[in-house]
Amino acid sequence: GDSVTQMEGPVTLSEEAFLTINCTYTATGYPSLFWYVQYPGEGLQLLLKATKADDKGSNKGFEATYRKETTSFHLEKGSVQVSDSAVYFCALSVSGGYNKLIFGAGTRLAVHP
């Protein structure tokens, strides 16, 4: 079945460090790919998305490229801030019926000053 695998956390970085959170997927068909962010005690917010191969989603300095050949959608940011500390979820949806989202387990990011 369709699934998403994320690197385990927590990821601990110093402010201004480079961030990579790995995400790979398994899907039939042509999924859309998403990164959601969850700040402490809150719901999820859509961070970025890509709907087809080679698309790059970007927002707030974060970016991820849809790589069909490696079935990956890694999240990157060049310089993290303390305010980026949160849990990041990779997700996919496969059209056909409804927009069912399949989530990875989430990766917790902690950024220290």
Place this chain on the structure above:
Amino acid sequence: DGGITQSPKYLFRKEGQNVTLSCEQNLNHDAMYWYRQDPGQGLRLIYYSQIVNDFQKGDIAEGYSVSREKKESFPLTVTSAQKNPTAFYLCASSIGLAGEQYFGPGTRLTVT
């Protein structure tokens, strides 16, 4: 401001009691969803509704029930049949079933 409201933020119940979680949206979205989040896991779909008076089971519907009498509201009842109800519950909505989902702030339910 348009958005999704879930109340209460924290809810405590004794084992064997049914409990209903509220979800209200003023985004004029047709579709609504309920997810469950457990520590270290991603979200799992409990129920979803495409339109008023219609809803479908998700991946983990056992022990839960929903209703969709109004477009704005999609309450979730956690029944005593749910074996492990303690979790964080998230409600979401979208324009249609193919639209981007917007999430509420969540309700943390603790059953002892």
